[in-house]
Amino acid sequence: MIHFVGAGPGAADLITVRGKTLLETADQIIYAGSLVNPDLLQYAKAGCRILDSASMTLEEVIAAMKEYEAKGAMTVRLHTGDPSIYGAIREQMDELDKAGIAYACVPGVSSFCAAAAAVQKEYTLPGISQSVIITRMEGRTGVPEHQKIADYAAHGATMVIFLSAGLLEKLETELQRGGYAAATPAAIVYKASWPDEKVCYCTVDTLAQTAAANGISRTALILVGHFLDGAYERSRLYDPAFTHGYRQGKDAK
Numbered sequence: 001m002i003h004f005v006g007a008g009p010g011a012a013d014l015i016t017v018r019g020k021t022l023l024e025t026a027d028q029i030i031y032a033g034s035l036v037n038p039d040l041l042q043y044a045k046a047g048c049r050i051l052d053s054a055s056m057t058l059e060e061v062i063a064a065m066k067e068y069e070a071k072g073a074m075t076v077r078l079h080t081g082d083p084s085i086y087g088a089i090r091e092q093m094d095e096l097d098k099a100g101i102a103y104a105c106v107p108g109v110s111s112f113c114a115a116a117a118a119v120q121k122e123y124t125l126p127g128i129s130q131s132v133i134i135t136r137m138e139g140r141t142g143v144p145e146h147q148k149i150a151d152y153a154a155h156g157a158t159m160v161i162f163l164s165a166g167l168l169e170k171l172e173t174e175l176q177r178g179g180y181a182a183a184t185p186a187a188i189v190y191k192a193s194w195p196d197e198k199v200c201y202c203t204v205d206t207l208a209q210t211a212a213a214n215g216i217s218r219t220a221l222i223l224v225g226h227f228l229d230g231a232y233e234r235s236r237l238y239d240p241a242f243t244h245g246y247r248q249g250k251d252a253k
Contacts, residue, residue: 001069001074001075001101001102001103001104002065002069002074002075002076002077002096002101002102002103002104003022003026003074003075003076003077003103003104003105003106004077004079004083004087004089004092004093004103004104004105004106005019005022005023005076005077005078005079005083005105005106005108006019006079006080006081006082006083006087006106006107006108006109006110007019007031007032007036007037007040007078007079007080007081007108008081008108008109008114008193009080009081009109009110009111009113009114009115009192009193009194010037010080010111010114010191010192010193010194010197011037011114011193011194012037012039012040012042014109014114014193015040015108015109016106016107016108016109018106019106019108020043022074022076022106023040023041023043023044023076023078024043024044024045025045025074026044026045026048026074026075026076027047027048027049027068027071027073027074027075028048028049028050028051028064028065028068028073028074028075028076029041029044029048029049029050029051029075029076029078030051030053030056030061030064030065030075030076030077030078031050031051031052031053031078032053032054032078032079032080033052033053033054033055034054034219035079035080035219036078036079036080037194040078049068051064058088058091058092058095061077061092062092062095062096062099065077065096065101066099066101069101077089077092079108080108080111081108081109081110081111081112082107082108082109082110083105083107083108084105084107085110085112085134085162086136086162086163089105111162111192111193111221112132112134112160112162112221114189114192114193115160115187115189115192115221115223116223117192117193118189118192118193118197118199119187119189119199119201119223119228121227121228122227123158123160123225123227124158124227125227125230125232125233126232126233126234126235126236127231127232127233128225128226128227128230128232129156129157129158129225129226129227130157131155131157131158132157132158132159132160133152133155133157133158133159133160134160134162135147135149135152135159135160135161135162136161136162136163136164137149137161137163137164137167137170137171137174139163139164139166139167148174149161149171149174149175149178150174150175150177150178150179151178152178153174153175153176153177153178153179153180153224154178154179156179156180156225157225158223158224158225158227159175159222159223159224159225160221160222160223161221161222161223161224162221164222165188165190165211165216165217165218165219165220165222166217166218168207168208168211168222169208171207171208171222172204172205172207172208175204175224176204176205180204180224181204182203182204182205183203183204183205184203184204184224184225184226185201185202185203185224185225185226185228185229186201186202186203186204186206186207186222186223186224186228187199187200187201187202187222187223187228188200188202188207188210188211188214188216188220188221188222188223189220189221189222189223190214190216190219190220191219191220192221198214198216200214200216201228204224207222
């Protein structure tokens with residue numbers, strides 16, 4: 001059987017207990033190259049075959065899975081963060097379906113969660129933002145119509161932008177074209193939860209300048225929105241005046 005496992009954002013101890021157990025029992029681990037912390041491979045048992053998929057094609061990955069499946073062996077396909085976000089797992093699943101090979105998915109802690117932990121902020125704040133938009137800049141790989149940065153920026157919600165650290169000048173333009181003011185707070189989180197994690201605070205119009213000054217051109221998330229700085233309303237859930245199913249508030253008649 002094939003197990004798609006989310007490795008978590010980077011730190012080896014942020015993988016789930018289930019994911020760690022599967023790594024310890026796998027006969028083959030195919031991991032996503034430089035995106036996955038190699039410390040996670042220390043969980044592999046002796047004799048486990050370990051393949052780095054960075055230089056492999058989809059066809060080569062599937063062939064390796066089929067080879068071990070034919071032996072009755074178990075494969076872990078180890079993806080960074082949570083494999084459902086920019087993990088390219090759907091195409092692998094479709095090929096496994098064609099081959100009649102069973103698979104299962106183990107979710108992981110996404111790097112967008114680790115980035116929030118790094119800046120010690122909450123993405124969803126009453127009166128500020130109740131939505132988080134996860135997206136990326138259009139680069140060599142296009143994005144569908146009406147799903148470009150400027151389209152999403154028009155909502156004024158919190159944005160977490162993946163795979164765009166090398167496109168920051170264009171990102172600045174698109175964010176402002178969509179409606180964010182130049183002075184909107186932003187942060188660049190490099191390798192969230194890794195030992196060399198770095199957080200750089202800036203504004204929408206200084207993203208490229210800040211990244212260049214800190215030598216960041218890849219493996220970083222871009223956070224945008226007033227959740228980083230603004231005043232917000234207190235949560236009603238914990239307001240002593242608010243009544244709900246588990247507590248009678250002071251506003252009760």
